[in-house]
Amino acid sequence: MKTNFTIILIAFLFFSCKTEKKAATTKVATIVINTLPPDHDFNKDIYISGDFEGWSGGKTEFKLERKDKTYSITLPKQQKTINFKFTLGNWDSVETDLNGEMMENRSYTFSEISETVTFAVQNWASQKTAQGISTKQPNVETFEENFNIPQLNRTRKISVYLPPNYEASTKSYPVLYMHDGQNVFDKATSYSGEWEVDETLNKLHQTHGLDLIVIAIDNSENRMQEYTAWENKEFGKSEGKQYVDFIANTLKPAIDKKYRTKSDSKNTAIMGSSMGGLISQYAVFQYPNVFGKAGIFSPSFWFSDKIIPFTKSRIAKAKNSKLYYVMGEKEGGNMVIDMQKIIHILETNNFSKTNLNSKFAPNGTHSEAFWRSEFEEAILWLFSENIQQKNIDLKPMMKEVTTAKLASGKLMRAVDFPSNYVKPRTVEVWLPTNYSATKKYNVVYMHDGQNLFDATTTWNNQEWKIDETAAKLMNEGKVHDFIVVAIYSAPGLRWQDYFPQKAFGYMNATTQEEIRATSKKNNFSLEFNGDDYLKFLTEELKPYIDQTFATKTEREHTFIAGSSMGGLISMYAICEYPEIFGGTACLSTHWIGMMPVEDNPFPTAIFEYMEENLPSPATHKFYFDYGTKTLDQHYIQYAEKIDVIFRKKGYTSENYKNLVFEGADHSEISWQKRLHIPFTFLLKAPNGH
Structure with a gap:
């Protein structure tokens, strides 16, 4: 059992990291990519880019050498742990997970002896997938596309977040300056995920009355040099002193002139991560009369040992500054120890304890995902004196998507729909062309919402063609009129969100423990x-949809649908909430739970759950199907078992389908071709509308 689940998990993650150790006088690591996407173009170069070279996206000296279908590069030991990703030469072509979603940074800790480490790349972002759908909120604007940096004789894009009440108010606001601006507001411009600063602050505006202006400064190919005030023989000259002088004496005056800011140091903060944390440390101690607060995330204090005497020498001048430090304990190397040293220096040299906050997160990694999760706590502490009110109910903002490429109807969207239960995510609502607030509509809730309507914004350039199929069926009078609510999957959490949770409890304790141990x-x-x-x-989204749109709210008019893992959670939803959902469509249902192996415990557990929890056939409909190629071929073996379960419960062909489609594979293209069948089965209108 343990061996099989390890195979399941490793196959599911599609990631390998094998090491081959060898003796050498100079400590090196040979990085090898031996597994690539099936459609990889071997005429393209691959680069390794990370904190050791300034996150450039692809420098010539860090290009991997290709031999047949394997790429490799040998790196001399620099810092103890490096964080990196593979690219095809820029961040528009960075590696992604299988679904085209941004993944966390890779990390490698150098051994005491030289070794070879192998990796697998799951997918590459194309220009289209890298851009994708912008997650930038409407209250983020561009200050200047090419703002001049006279201190360095170069330019930089500057973006600005304004509080939701800025235009309607006459008051002035505190200001937060942030580095690595590409990653601050927008997933479409980030190379490793965004911080979601705009979404978080929009929420805090409602829940805490906290309003800030945020200035995001893009990085450049000179990031490593600009983010340090001290030279490093391995990374060349430093430009950090000029860069911080630019923020303090060029950018800040321009921002204060254009926007209504509170310009004093008490209301001016600076924040960054990694090398951005290092330069924020320098800024707040070098310019305490400009920056009175600093958020220092996972600082790269390893870069120069001069940070210690510098900090110690400036404590008296920065005694009124408010400092928030955060570090993940899984960041590797001496990152944790280095930050502990700085904290110790501050604590033992009379730095105000009330102005110092440090956090070491047990599961924190060197990634945007970690920094994003810590931003809210940091900002609430740094600007605690600006909090005005608490616990106001959140109201999502649903707006029409005028750029959506639809064949019919219109699309409404709420970015980062708030929730007390799950990570906020985008929700879209498709309305048919004849939609009218004076009539009522059936509702179909569908998972993986980002793949349903517009192929130009999906990770694989495929879509379900929901709008085409739904409009055709309604126009022909084959189904009752309905709207579609599309719920985006959350990056990195799709499996966790979509697995039928209670089914895991149907495994015996030993199996559960083995799976948990292997997962860990x-x-x-x-x-x-x-x-x-x-x-x-059921508790947050459906009530909002029913209040906002003209819906038939009863069970017999409410349906839920999805494919693969989305099929599993759709089955689970109708079993758990039979009073809310009257029917479900589960296409290519992922009965195997993860990846196909022998003695897989997941299908048995799922089937046992179903046997005990299926709702009454008198009031519910179930549609299942599967293809015979790619991943779908592994579902064939379970078809008869599923039929038996439903027949025993009393289901017939009137309320249960389990269809096979010869030659169909596991893809949006296959699902779009047969989508009319489940829609007609669930929403059939025999006598017209």
């Missing part, structure tokens, strides 16, 4: 979110 060993989270995801759908 492979850094795969088994923190199931399925129950909370369904609470989000």
